[in-house]
Structure formats: structure tokens, C-alpha cells
Amino acid sequence: MKINFILLLKIILTEIVFYISMFVILIFLLFFIFGSGAGASSPNAILFGTISTYIIILTPLLFNLYQIIKYRTIQPIKSFTYLLAEVAMIAFVILMYNFDYMGT
Secondary structure (H helix, E strand, O other): OOOOHHHHHHHHHHHHHHHHHHHHHHHHHHHHHHOOOOHHHOHHHHHHHHHHHHHHHHHHHHHHHHHHHHHOOOOHHHHHHHHHHHHHHHHHHHHHHHOOOOOO
């Protein structure tokens, strides 16, 4: 099956930049909202961080899934490219979790 490598590279780079920038923004947002010390380890802060992490992770993955379904019959090359991007992003998320870059 053919792959559009330029589209794949654009998708992967865009989503990696999205993940990293959103996690950096989340770190500062959590600090400014809950502060440091006892407020940062409160149940509300932990719940907010967990929900935010899941939203950040699922947003690009759901977008790729939508694009796979959208282009499935119209342009199978684009659909397969988004499928490869989905697999690469799942691997990237697992890698980030294993290196403790993200997690709760």
C-alpha cells in the first residue's frame, strides 16, 4: 500500500509539537492555579491533572481516527497515512509515559 510520506511527516511533527507544548502549558497552568506545596497535592489538583492529561492525549488520536474514517473510501492512500500516524502517536505516547515525561 502506498504512503504519502510528506503528509505523514507533517502529521507526526504537528502532533509531537502539540503534545509537548500542551504538557508544558499544563505544568504552568497547574502551578498558577494550585500553587506549590499542599495545594498542588490536593485531590482537586490531581483530578484536574489526570483529566487534562487524558484530554491532551486523546485529542490528536481522535482527530486521526476521524480522518481515517473520512478518507477510507475516497482516498485510501490518505487513510492509510493517517493510520500510520495513529500508530506512531500511540507509540510516542507510550514512550513518553515510560520515560516519565507524562503521567499522574
